[in-house]
Each structure stands twice: as C-alpha cells, then as structure tokens.
Amino acid sequence: MATIDFARPTAPNQDKRWRIVESTMRRVGHHPRALIETLHTVQEAFGYLDRDALRYVAASLHVPLSRAYGVATFYHYFTLKPAGQxxxxxxxxxxxxxxxxxxxxxxxxxxxxxxxxxxxxxxxxxxxxxxxxxxxxxxxxxxxxxxxxxxxxxxxxxxxxxxxxxxxx
Amino acid sequence: MTVAAGIKTLKIDDRDFSARAQETILDVARQNGIFIPSLCELKGLSEVGACRLCLVEIKGSNRLFPACVTPVEEGMEVTTNSERLQRYRRSILELLFTERNHVCSVCVSNGHCEMQTLAQKLEITHVRFPYRYPKAEVDASHQRFVVDHNRCILCSRCVRVCDEIEGAHTWDLKGRGIHVRVITDLDEPWGSSETCTGCGKCVHVCPTGALFEKGRSVAEMMKRRQFLPYLTLMREDRE
Amino acid sequence: MSKLKLATVWLDGCSGCHMSLLDLDERLLAVAEKAELVYSPLVDQKIFPNGVDIALVEGAVSSEEDLDKIQMVRERTKTLVSLGDCAVTANVPGMRNPFGVRAVYARAYRENVTLEPGIPNDSVPRLLPCSRPVHEAVPIDVYVPGCPPSADTIFYVIGELLEGRPPEICAKTRFGA
Amino acid sequence: MTPEELIEIAEAEREAQSEYAHTFNVCVAAGCLSCQSQSVKDALDQEIKTHGLEHTCRTKGVGCMGLCSEGPLVSTEKGTLYKKVAASDAPELVESVEVGPVSRLVCPTDMPFFQKQKKIVLENSGVIDAERMEDYVAAGGYSGLIQALTEMTPAQVIEQVTRSGLRGRGGAGYPTGLKWSTVAKAQSTRKFAICNADEGDPGAFMDRSVLESDPHRVLEGMLIAAYAVGASEGFIYVRAEYPLAIKRLRTAIRQAERLGLLGGNICGTRFSFHIDLRLGAGAFVCGEETALIASIEGRRGTPRPRPPYPAQAGVFDEPTLINNVETYANVPMIIRNGGDWYARIGTEKSKGTKVFALAGRIQNTGLVEVPMGITLREIVFEIGGGIPDGRNFKAVQTGGPSGGCLPGQFLDMPVDYESLAKAGSIMGSGGMIVIDDSACMVDVAKYFMDFCMTESCGKCIPCRVGTYQVHELLKRITGCESTPQDMSMLQELCDLLKTTSLCGLGQSSPNPVLSTLRYFADEYKAHVEDHNCPAGVCGNGSGGAR
Known part of the structure; x- marks a missing residue:
C-alpha cells in the first residue's frame, strides 16, 4: 500500500511533553488505529485532553476530528478538563x-x-x-x-x- | 462459484422465495413487498443493526435476528410479523419517543418523518413509558442547514453517509449511553466546521426532522435520496 | 332509551381540539340526537356532573388545577378519551419541561413584563414541575392523537363510542396529524 | 532458547535460592500494597542488614496470598503466615528466624480458608516474585510451552485442551477447545490471539491479582494458544486502572522477549509470536468481544452484530482468538499434566477450578481458588468465615451486573456453570459479593441497573433507553413512590432488554432485577404496596446501601 507523505502537523506549542506524544505516534507508524494509545500518552503527559491536543493528534494520525472527539468522550478514563491539584x-x-x-x-x-x-x-x-x-x-x-x-x-x-x-x- | 450454486431458497411468512447467497433477509423481504420496519438501515450505507426494529424470528432458534444484517440461508424459515415481534417493536419505538423531545406537531418533517409514519404503522396511539424531556440543543450556525438534537434518534445515517459516501467524516457520535449526541468535528458549531463540504447528504438521509434545510416549511422539507443508489451504482461500476 | 351523557374537558391546550370538534358542523346534530352534552367549555355548566358516560379531554396536565380536575373527571366518567396530542403526548405544553418551572415563571412574569414584574402567588394555579400526558395522571380508555385530530376522526370516535364499540383509530390519525 | 537452556535457568535459580536459609515472602500485590506492605518489606531488608544476615536471610516481593482482609501478609519458607504486619514488626520478625515464630502475628493456615482451596491458576501467587522470570521458570514455568512446541502438533495441543473440559472463565463458559479449533480451522495467513484483561465487573479482581502475581503464566498460556491456533500476533487488553498489573506485564513481556520466548522463531521452531499491550480506558462494554476488537482498532468500543464471529473476522477482519486472563492461566498446567488430569477436577460439565473474588459482608475477603462443584455454603461460611458483626446472610451476588442474587435456599447448590444459570445467575468472571440483612435487595438491583445504564454504549435503542427507563422505575420503587403498574412495566422492559438488545451487556442487564424479583419479591412488594423498605435503606429519595 502506498503511503502519502502529508506534511506532519506541528505540536500546538513548545512544551517538551509533546515529544513523548510524538514518540508514541512514531512507534506505531502514525497509524489511525493508534488513536487510543496516543490519547493515553497525552493524558499521562498533560493530565487531560484539550482541543488543541485532539486536533494535533487527529491530524497526525489522519483520524477525522469528529472521530477523535467521539473516542475521547466514549471512554470515561479520558478527561477533557484539567484535574485539580x-x-x-x-x-x-x-x-x-x-x-x-x-x-x-x-x-x-x-x-x-x-x-x-x-x-x-x-x-x-x-x-x-x-x-x-x-x-x-x-x-x-x-x-x-x-x-x-x-x-x-x-x-x-x-x-x-x-x-x-x-x-x- | 456459479450463479446457480449461490442461490438459496427460504420461507418468509410461509411463502417460498429464492435469493442470492449474499442477500439479507431484509433485502429479500423488500424485493417481495414484505414489510419489516427499520430506522437505522438505509440501502447504500453500511448496516449497523442498531435500531432493533427489524428483528425477526427464525425457526429453530429462540433468539431474534436483525433482518438487516442476517444473510439468507438455505431452508431458513423466517417469521416477520408475529404478535411477539409486534409487541417488541412497539415497545422499542415507544422508548425512542421518550428519549428526546419529539413534538410532531411543530416539526419540519411532520407528515414525512420515518419515525412518525412507523409509529402509525405499528399502531402506537400513545407512549406508555414516561418521557424524559432532556434539554437538547438546536444548532443553526450552518449557512444552509440546522441540526435539532431534540429530534435525533441516533440512527447514525448522517455519520455513515458523510464517511462512506461523501468521504468527509464531519459527523460522528460523542459520549455514550443515553448521553450520546451526533457531533460535527470537535463538537463545534456546524457552521464553523472545517471539514463539512456543505453537500447536504446528511440532511437527506436523516429519517426525522433532526437535520433539515433552512427556510423550508413543513410541506417542503421532503428528503430526497435518489443520489444514494445512484452514487453507489456509479462507484461499483468504476471499481 | 335515555341519551348518553357526553362531556368535554379543556386542560393545558390551545383549544384547537375543541375547534376541530366544532368543525363537525351539522354532524353535531347527529351527535346531539344520541348524546347530551352535560359539561364542556362550550356550554354554561360550571360543575362536572356524576355519571358521565364519555368524556373527551383536550390538553396536557400542567398545573395543580389540571391535576385536581382530571382526577375528579376520571372518578365521574365511564369512558375517558385522551383527545389530541397535548393530552396524549403533552405536545407543545411539554416543550417547557426541559427548562424547568422556574425558568418558565421567570420568562413569563419577570423578563417579559414591564409593569409590576412578579410571580403571582394566588389566582393563578401553580404549575407542576412538568407538563405531562393525561394518561400519566389517570387511566385512559381511548387515545386519539392528532394536532388536532380532524373533525372526521372525532366524529368517528364519538360515533363508535356511542354505539358501544371501541374505535379503531390507527388508520385515521397519528401523532402530529 | 532450547529446552536444555530452560532447565539450566531453572536449576541455577533454585541453587541461588537455596543459598538462603530464610526467606520472608512479602505480598506486594495491590491489596497489601495499599496497606503499606512495601514499607514492611523495606523495614525487613533494613533489619536484615542491621543484623548482618544478608547472606542467609532475604525478603522477596511476591504476589497475592489471598487473604486480603488481613494484609499486609508475610510468609516464611517454613510456611508460617503472618498477618497485619507493620514495619515496626520487622525487628521481631528477623529475630524470629532464630527463636521461632512471632505468635502474636501468626495467622493459622489450617483454617478452611486455606485448606479448602485448590490452586492451579494461583499456584504461584504469593510464592514467586512476579518481576523475576527466573523465579517463574524455577517453579516449572514455560515447560508447558516448550513441551507443546517441541513434542506436540497444534492439533494435539487443542486435543488436550478439549479433553481438559476447560471452559471460558470470562463469564459465558464457552468450551475453550472448541473455540481454539474454530480459530485454528479459519483460513488466513494472519491470525490474532487476544487476552481479555479488561476486568470490568465491579467487585471482581481475580484477573488483576493473577497479572500482578504471576504474569508469565498468562503469557505462557497465550503462547500455547497462539501456537495451537496459528496466531502470530497478540494483544493483551488490560484496564488502565490497573497500573501495577500493566507494569508487571510490560516487564514480563520484555523478559520473555529477551530470552527468546516471545518474538521470532521461538525455541528455534518456525513459530513466531509478538504481544502488544493495549490499555482499556474505562468502558465496561469493551469486555464484549466485538467491542473489545473495536477498541483495539482505536475506535469507540461499540459492539456489532454477530456473525461474523471474531473467530472468522476479528481484529483487522482477521481470525481472532479471545480468551480471558484466567482461561489462559489454566493452560500451562493442562499441557504439563495433560487434559485428563484437569478433567478429573470439578464436576461433570464444569471442569477444573475457579478463582473467586470474595467481597462484601463477609469475614475473610480476598481471593480464593476452589474446585468446581464446591457449594456456596462452603465458600461463604467455611472459606469466607461467615458474616461479620452478628448479622445474617441474605444473598450472594455472582456474575456482576450480568449476574444475579441468590438467596439462602441455594447455599447447598454446587457452584458450576449450569447450576448457577438454572438458579438465575451466572458464573461470570468470578466476583462473589456477600450481602447481609442490612442491605435492601431492590436497592442492590438499582445499583446494578445504574451500572448498566452508565456503561451502555448507546448504540442500540433497547439498551440505551431501556436501561434508563428501568433505572427510573427502580428509583421510583426505592423512593417508595411507585404504583402497581410500575411492576408490570418493570417486567416488560426487562424482557425487552433481554430479548432485543444487540449485545451481551444489554441482554444480561436485567438479570440482577429479574433474580431479585424472583427471590425477594416480598421486598419489592413492601416498597410498592406499603411504601416501606424492610431493610430501612430506601425512602425519601435518599437510597444507597449503608
């Protein structure tokens, strides 16, 4: 199967934690099926999943935005709001x-x-x-x-x- | 495989039929004018077996089978309309009426809504279960279309047509259980969607008044689905 | 043979079902031959009598007064007919339910009022938390959905009931008809 | 890795261990860890050093010993078991190697809790160090795999599993041998073997305990299964809520890969198998096979109609074998000792042992493994030590939200798949919650319906709206504001859920309601007719067990 090399989207900001997320995605070859694993990594690194993160992950894995949001809200382990101290x-x-x-x-x-x-x-x-x-x-x-x-x-x-x-x- | 080898014979409601091996019970019933209710199924889209209205009985099993995804088998004896099936179908549809705020009298689809028509066909005169009256949004941010969550039955036809036919995958579902909603992009206003092509396919496959075109009065909001078999056919030919 | 006692009741509805009833026009005379209208917003009778044979109810149960009234009607009626979508489904009156009573009061008596805004304590019956279909308050014998049910449908239903037959209404009307 | 090399590792490990005259096995599974068992272990290590006994005396972090309610637990090489050990007890314990057991901490091991158990799955739990593969090998680990790979054909492996009579331990009890042979027969160059470790039943912690205590056993079982069905890739789908289990599984996979027991050309044969972990994310419905597959594929975990079954078209549409943790954990022993050996344990139709998580209003809460066919009475009153606080037994709940509540009349019933189903419950994955007379059974039914409602994926109408409506009805009943019509509506909706729902979650969701309606009808009646909760739990909209 030929893969099309889309320009990879860049991380939302300079935060070093995006490197961890990037390495998870790289490990799985940026495959759409790695969405849940990647979301786990984002939540582990940042504590929650915000819109920027979802947008970035969706674009990187070639997952439609609505599917990324659908998955993030289906699983109760994921949270879209930051947790307290x-x-x-x-x-x-x-x-x-x-x-x-x-x-x-x-x-x-x-x-x-x-x-x-x-x-x-x-x-x-x-x-x-x-x-x-x-x-x-x-x-x-x-x-x-x-x-x-x-x-x-x-x-x-x-x-x-x-x-x-x-x-x- | 020769054509003859792929032919199955079966009984539906005590009548004999033959069908191609890949066909479902619902296909055969439709071709022969046997009515089996359904809401999530739409020819030309993938089947999900979710609404459970097309459940039928198959002799030799206590289980019920969704006709839309059950392939025909040789010697199968199908019952599509027993007293028991009618009872279950009515209850399922009644549950659906309680879920959101389906006020038929002030709906743009009044008179050509699949759910409303089905309720009459299944002889539902009232809903025995308590209504939920959830607070549901109406998103009119799109230039031409509106999504009214009060009237959505979560059949997911919009999600499928957008993904499978249009290829945009603007729609999906968020949350789970009773909290599921259809969404565009990251649950953002439809009007600001980056991915929506504005093709309107979702509006026309929607069985109820959940998706409609702006500025249409009740009598005008007819859903036109000719595009679906046409596009499917054209694509098959290309492949 | 004495005439059957017929009544009509108006709860939370727009009176459209009663208008549809009046649309029977000259057929009202045919009904009057067999039944006596003993109580109705259309006649000058203040008290719902005992021993009513058939009562048609329009409207949802929305206030404490509606609830008291329908319970009394049920006690005094043999065959109770839920007439029209408001009675059968709560319909338009029920559209306030997702917002809650407080928001409804605020909108009606404060936000849209310029002269002496304030929620009335007496003289207006208190709203129930939710507008409900009649069958959630009392048992119903016959359901006639429609917004409103057509005059033909109503004539058919009354005719059948007067003959002592349960009406088969599914082919004649539906939600929103 | 050759068979000889494996034996070498085992012998080297046994020799290394025999250098120590004394060993303190400290439970470091999640139960005891949450009672600070790590500090007990650290204190013992420190104390051993202080006494200069490092060369004869050691501590070992081991898995679950079962009696969680008495933790932290520590055992010695002589078989002495200490309960409720604190870090401050360390000096006394270390001195005891000279002077004999510390009697005030001793937990008698001749009580039925220990005597009545039969350990196959939990054979190594509480005995070996879960983070050291050598310890597993020294205890005979991976010899079943070697045996299968070097001496048996895949068909012979399946034959042994079929003969053993092993049935799926995830709940439904489907014959494991049959499942394996279906996947083995499927024509494809790519097949998958999945371990379902998404232990979702509230009140169940068997799989967590096995994964924390003996992860290699699960890997070995998966490897044998993969060899038998021809799978080359595998996933372990484990709850993200089990961080310790995940950590130990990761360690175990790495160790097995390093020794060539996972990866390409295992033991020099043509058999290759790779295992990847997939973390669940808090969705009970993902225990359902097709939902689990959707989740592994990175999608919303919603089930789809079957057929096609996963054995024909599972992960990425390829033939897929799915078994749960306990099922796989049984396999190495079946291969080592033969299917006939296993089939001699248990009853006619339910062979072998079953692990139960005992919890609720019972004296000895924890993890037990018993032969099939044992009675509920033996489990509750002998192994479990009965009901505490002078209260009376009311019911035992098995099978979680898909199961039922069984009253006293079933105490002498043998525990097997058929008997439990006949009584209106199911074996389930092994949660066993004991309920005493302080609980209201309608409230318990409401609790489970709340669970099913919240966990419904929302795909099919009966489950999405039906569980909501049933929960509303139960709320009205427990709020003592229901009418007799509500009872017939309850029956009708339960039947609807059971018959028309798309997947097992919806179909089995009414079981807790139906079983309590059947055995505790008087409690419903009291709520509905007399507006009274006999247990004094419900009313005034408060609800909830005390």
Missing part, C-alpha cells in the same frame, strides 16, 4: 457500595460542593467516582492522589480532604 477517587464497585461507598461520596459531595467528575472552584480537589478499583477486599476503598486506602471511614475521608483544602500547596 489533588484527586480523590471514591470506588463505587459492588463491594464498596455494599459497605457504604455512597455515604463516602455523599460526604465529599456536600463538603466540596461538587459532583463526581468535577473540580472545586479553587482548582484544589477533583472528585471522581470509579467503577471498581479491584480493591474489593479492602472495601470501601478510596484513592488519595495515587495512593489507595482501604476500609475508609467518612470521618477519615473528611479529615484527609480537609487537609488538602487548607494547604496552599
């Missing part, structure tokens, strides 16, 4: 639900005044609900930033998140 993921898997994950989520919702998937106005904390972390043996489970905590109580949760809210870091 801290993220708190409450597991809502069955085991956690049976052990009161809803109460944990409720406590955070009222404390942070946001719904799952949103970030507080000051950009400090993002609240997320996960389908299942696979830590069912430790239900109910919560992930504070990258760290998994098991058998979490509403009090412990509130205390931990309150710490984030008060710090200026």
């Amino acid at each position: 801290h993220t708190c993921v409450v597991c809502t898997g069955t085991a956690c639900y049976i052990k009161g994950a809803n109460q944990l989520l409720g406590a955070l919702k009222s404390m942070l005044k946001v719904e799952p998937g949103e970030t507080t106005g000051d950009g400090k904390v993002s609240l997320l609900a996960a389908r299942c972390l696979g830590s069912c043996g430790l239900a109910p489970a919560v992930v504070y930033d990258q760290e998994v905590a098991g058998k979490v109580s509403a009090e412990g949760l509130r205390a931990r998140v309150a710490q984030w809210m008060s710090h200026d870091a």
Whole structure:
C-alpha cells in the first residue's frame, strides 16, 4: 500500500511533553488505529485532553476530528478538563457500595460542593467516582492522589480532604 | 462459484422465495413487498443493526435476528410479523419517543418523518413509558442547514453517509449511553466546521426532522435520496 | 332509551381540539340526537356532573388545577378519551419541561413584563414541575392523537363510542396529524 | 532458547535460592500494597542488614496470598503466615528466624480458608516474585510451552485442551477447545490471539491479582494458544486502572522477549509470536468481544452484530482468538499434566477450578481458588468465615451486573456453570459479593441497573433507553413512590432488554432485577404496596446501601 507523505502537523506549542506524544505516534507508524494509545500518552503527559491536543493528534494520525472527539468522550478514563491539584477517587464497585461507598461520596459531595467528575472552584480537589478499583477486599476503598486506602471511614475521608483544602500547596 | 450454486431458497411468512447467497433477509423481504420496519438501515450505507426494529424470528432458534444484517440461508424459515415481534417493536419505538423531545406537531418533517409514519404503522396511539424531556440543543450556525438534537434518534445515517459516501467524516457520535449526541468535528458549531463540504447528504438521509434545510416549511422539507443508489451504482461500476 | 351523557374537558391546550370538534358542523346534530352534552367549555355548566358516560379531554396536565380536575373527571366518567396530542403526548405544553418551572415563571412574569414584574402567588394555579400526558395522571380508555385530530376522526370516535364499540383509530390519525 | 537452556535457568535459580536459609515472602500485590506492605518489606531488608544476615536471610516481593482482609501478609519458607504486619514488626520478625515464630502475628493456615482451596491458576501467587522470570521458570514455568512446541502438533495441543473440559472463565463458559479449533480451522495467513484483561465487573479482581502475581503464566498460556491456533500476533487488553498489573506485564513481556520466548522463531521452531499491550480506558462494554476488537482498532468500543464471529473476522477482519486472563492461566498446567488430569477436577460439565473474588459482608475477603462443584455454603461460611458483626446472610451476588442474587435456599447448590444459570445467575468472571440483612435487595438491583445504564454504549435503542427507563422505575420503587403498574412495566422492559438488545451487556442487564424479583419479591412488594423498605435503606429519595 502506498503511503502519502502529508506534511506532519506541528505540536500546538513548545512544551517538551509533546515529544513523548510524538514518540508514541512514531512507534506505531502514525497509524489511525493508534488513536487510543496516543490519547493515553497525552493524558499521562498533560493530565487531560484539550482541543488543541485532539486536533494535533487527529491530524497526525489522519483520524477525522469528529472521530477523535467521539473516542475521547466514549471512554470515561479520558478527561477533557484539567484535574485539580489533588484527586480523590471514591470506588463505587459492588463491594464498596455494599459497605457504604455512597455515604463516602455523599460526604465529599456536600463538603466540596461538587459532583463526581468535577473540580472545586479553587482548582484544589477533583472528585471522581470509579467503577471498581479491584480493591474489593479492602472495601470501601478510596484513592488519595495515587495512593489507595482501604476500609475508609467518612470521618477519615473528611479529615484527609480537609487537609488538602487548607494547604496552599 | 456459479450463479446457480449461490442461490438459496427460504420461507418468509410461509411463502417460498429464492435469493442470492449474499442477500439479507431484509433485502429479500423488500424485493417481495414484505414489510419489516427499520430506522437505522438505509440501502447504500453500511448496516449497523442498531435500531432493533427489524428483528425477526427464525425457526429453530429462540433468539431474534436483525433482518438487516442476517444473510439468507438455505431452508431458513423466517417469521416477520408475529404478535411477539409486534409487541417488541412497539415497545422499542415507544422508548425512542421518550428519549428526546419529539413534538410532531411543530416539526419540519411532520407528515414525512420515518419515525412518525412507523409509529402509525405499528399502531402506537400513545407512549406508555414516561418521557424524559432532556434539554437538547438546536444548532443553526450552518449557512444552509440546522441540526435539532431534540429530534435525533441516533440512527447514525448522517455519520455513515458523510464517511462512506461523501468521504468527509464531519459527523460522528460523542459520549455514550443515553448521553450520546451526533457531533460535527470537535463538537463545534456546524457552521464553523472545517471539514463539512456543505453537500447536504446528511440532511437527506436523516429519517426525522433532526437535520433539515433552512427556510423550508413543513410541506417542503421532503428528503430526497435518489443520489444514494445512484452514487453507489456509479462507484461499483468504476471499481 | 335515555341519551348518553357526553362531556368535554379543556386542560393545558390551545383549544384547537375543541375547534376541530366544532368543525363537525351539522354532524353535531347527529351527535346531539344520541348524546347530551352535560359539561364542556362550550356550554354554561360550571360543575362536572356524576355519571358521565364519555368524556373527551383536550390538553396536557400542567398545573395543580389540571391535576385536581382530571382526577375528579376520571372518578365521574365511564369512558375517558385522551383527545389530541397535548393530552396524549403533552405536545407543545411539554416543550417547557426541559427548562424547568422556574425558568418558565421567570420568562413569563419577570423578563417579559414591564409593569409590576412578579410571580403571582394566588389566582393563578401553580404549575407542576412538568407538563405531562393525561394518561400519566389517570387511566385512559381511548387515545386519539392528532394536532388536532380532524373533525372526521372525532366524529368517528364519538360515533363508535356511542354505539358501544371501541374505535379503531390507527388508520385515521397519528401523532402530529 | 532450547529446552536444555530452560532447565539450566531453572536449576541455577533454585541453587541461588537455596543459598538462603530464610526467606520472608512479602505480598506486594495491590491489596497489601495499599496497606503499606512495601514499607514492611523495606523495614525487613533494613533489619536484615542491621543484623548482618544478608547472606542467609532475604525478603522477596511476591504476589497475592489471598487473604486480603488481613494484609499486609508475610510468609516464611517454613510456611508460617503472618498477618497485619507493620514495619515496626520487622525487628521481631528477623529475630524470629532464630527463636521461632512471632505468635502474636501468626495467622493459622489450617483454617478452611486455606485448606479448602485448590490452586492451579494461583499456584504461584504469593510464592514467586512476579518481576523475576527466573523465579517463574524455577517453579516449572514455560515447560508447558516448550513441551507443546517441541513434542506436540497444534492439533494435539487443542486435543488436550478439549479433553481438559476447560471452559471460558470470562463469564459465558464457552468450551475453550472448541473455540481454539474454530480459530485454528479459519483460513488466513494472519491470525490474532487476544487476552481479555479488561476486568470490568465491579467487585471482581481475580484477573488483576493473577497479572500482578504471576504474569508469565498468562503469557505462557497465550503462547500455547497462539501456537495451537496459528496466531502470530497478540494483544493483551488490560484496564488502565490497573497500573501495577500493566507494569508487571510490560516487564514480563520484555523478559520473555529477551530470552527468546516471545518474538521470532521461538525455541528455534518456525513459530513466531509478538504481544502488544493495549490499555482499556474505562468502558465496561469493551469486555464484549466485538467491542473489545473495536477498541483495539482505536475506535469507540461499540459492539456489532454477530456473525461474523471474531473467530472468522476479528481484529483487522482477521481470525481472532479471545480468551480471558484466567482461561489462559489454566493452560500451562493442562499441557504439563495433560487434559485428563484437569478433567478429573470439578464436576461433570464444569471442569477444573475457579478463582473467586470474595467481597462484601463477609469475614475473610480476598481471593480464593476452589474446585468446581464446591457449594456456596462452603465458600461463604467455611472459606469466607461467615458474616461479620452478628448479622445474617441474605444473598450472594455472582456474575456482576450480568449476574444475579441468590438467596439462602441455594447455599447447598454446587457452584458450576449450569447450576448457577438454572438458579438465575451466572458464573461470570468470578466476583462473589456477600450481602447481609442490612442491605435492601431492590436497592442492590438499582445499583446494578445504574451500572448498566452508565456503561451502555448507546448504540442500540433497547439498551440505551431501556436501561434508563428501568433505572427510573427502580428509583421510583426505592423512593417508595411507585404504583402497581410500575411492576408490570418493570417486567416488560426487562424482557425487552433481554430479548432485543444487540449485545451481551444489554441482554444480561436485567438479570440482577429479574433474580431479585424472583427471590425477594416480598421486598419489592413492601416498597410498592406499603411504601416501606424492610431493610430501612430506601425512602425519601435518599437510597444507597449503608
């Protein structure tokens, strides 16, 4: 199959992290089927997928813009908005639900005044609900930033998140 | 393979038919004037088997089969219109009516909408399930066309015709589940789309009033689809 | 044989269905021979009587008053007919539903008002959160979609009901007809 | 890599290991890691150094030992198991190699939790270091592959798998041998073997644990399968939510490539196989084969009607074999010990063992592997140690959102594919959630319907709108504001979903509702007729388990 050498689009800006994205795309020969892998790389590098990123990736992989957007919004792991400084993921898997994950989520919702998937106005904390972390043996489970905590109580949760809210870091 | 070897005989609603091996149950039914409802299927576009209205029964199986993607087989006995099928079809269409805001009386497609016509044909006099009344946008940013999400049934014909026939792939779907919407480019206003060629094919394959031309009154917004078989034929000849 | 008691009710609708009913013209006389119109916005009767045989309802259930009224009508009626798209689907009245009652009140009584803007507390019935088809409020016996159903359709439906037959309306009308 | 070289590696490794008189196996799978087991390991290392015991005593990071609720777990070469170990316990533990076990930390291993299990898939879990291939080889790893490649034809491999009676462990239980032979028969020069590691059922973590604890076993199973069906390329489709599993899989693939067990001309034969990882991105529906294929191809993970089946036209329209993690993990042992050996375990129609993730209102939560045919009672009350806090058993949920809730009357039922299906649930991938009398079953049904609604891809109408409407009905019922008509509508919509949905997600989505309607009808009745939630969970629109 003959390949047409379109001029490769250039990265949205000078940010060095685009090199990581470029190397992922190069590794897969800029094939359209590498869209999801590339989006993973972008999200890992930048924390989220913005329009510029989607436009760049779509153009580089020869994927229609609407398809790129369709894929990015189909998979809940991808986010189109930047996350807060801290993220708190409450597991809502069955085991956690049976052990009161809803109460944990409720406590955070009222404390942070946001719904799952949103970030507080000051950009400090993002609240997320996960389908299942696979830590069912430790239900109910919560992930504070990258760290998994098991058998979490509403009090412990509130205390931990309150710490984030008060710090200026 | 000789032509004779590729011929299958089958029964549809107790009548005998012969068909070419590559044909689907829906093809054979259509050729012979047997009505099977469908909304996502449109001759000339790829099939997706998504609307589930063309489900039929095949003797020997408890499962139901979408006629649009089920190829004929030798000795197949198909039932297209049992009491059970009618019940399921009505329920599916009723669900579709609850999903968005289908207000027929003030729709540009009133009188020539495939969904409205089908509802009458399936003898739906009212919808038993509660309506959702979602908030849906109307995008009139395009110079000539409008997309009204209130009336979209997500059949994806616009997506397919734009991709498969026009080759622009301006349309696609975003989100999932009940939140799916048709989008142009990066979910941007249609009018500012960089990829739309303005050909209007999407408008004319749309089964409802979700896509329409500006400035057309109800009686005028007839969808014209002659281009589809024509383009398909012309392309086949070229290949 | 005594005449059957016929009633018509007007909830949240544009009165188009009643206009279509009036379009029966001289056929109204044929109806009057078999039925007595005991209650209707078209007659001067203030209270919905007991023992109504057939009641035609136009309009969606949009306010607390609509809801009270239709429940009372249902109790006092043998055969309740949901007449027209507003009654059957909530139709145009239902188009406010995605926006919510507050936005509707604000638009009607504040944003578009120059003299003494304010939401009335009394004298206007309170809106329900959603405008709903009649069958979501009370059980319905016969559905006649259409916006409005034609005079022919209405004449046919009344005629069949007066003869005690369930009308077959699918070939005659549809949503938006 | 020749068979002889493999034996050399194994022997060298065993010799190296035997130099240590004492080994502390510290669980570093996700469960114990989240209880700070890494700091326990570090503290032990430090303590060993302090005592100058580096040449006789060592620590080893191992995979899951199963009893997650008692973590962090540490075991010794003598078979002593320590539970709830803290970093501060390190000095005492290191001294114990001289003076005997630290009794206050000992977890008895003669309890049914350990005694009643039979480990095939989890054979190495909690025993070997998942990040060292030599450890896997020393435990007999890759000998099944070598045996298949050097002594067996592909047809003979399939014959053994068919004889074993192994059925797909992803949920539906399709005979593995049959699946393999269909793909083997497909005519194409390019075929694929895929490992479905998109473990999406909420309440299931078997696959994660296997991948974290023994990744090479999965690779070996895939290699044997690829050889049998004639596949030259493979994908492991793994959840992005499992970073540790991904990391260890990447390591394992690299190691296998370096030793020539992955890549071109494996073991000097003409068989070549390449494996690539593909990360899922949070879509349950991608567990469905055709959706998984779409996702691997970089598209929205929406299923398509079958036929054609993946065995005929899968990834890039080529014949494709798809099995899940646990299915592949069974294969090396079947080849090593023969299909007949495997077929002797389990029941008439369900052979071998099954790994379950025990969770919910149960004493011993964690991972267990049991022979098929064991009763639910044995799992819940003996292995699981029963219900905590003096509460009573109410139901056990198997099969996740596609499964059902089984009440007490089924406790003595043998656990196999047919019995579970007959009772209105499914085997599923192995999540087993125990529910006690503090839970409301209508609320549980609502929970699962919420899951299916959110995870519906939106392609077909029955699933897209039907799951929404059923969820609305359940919301009304749990909100104690429903009418008796709602119940018939619920039945009708469940039937519609089951019969007319495009894929397995929609078709099985009503199962939690149907099974609770069947066995807990009185709870629905109380909500609908008396506007009362017997468990005191629902009402006033709040909802949610306590």
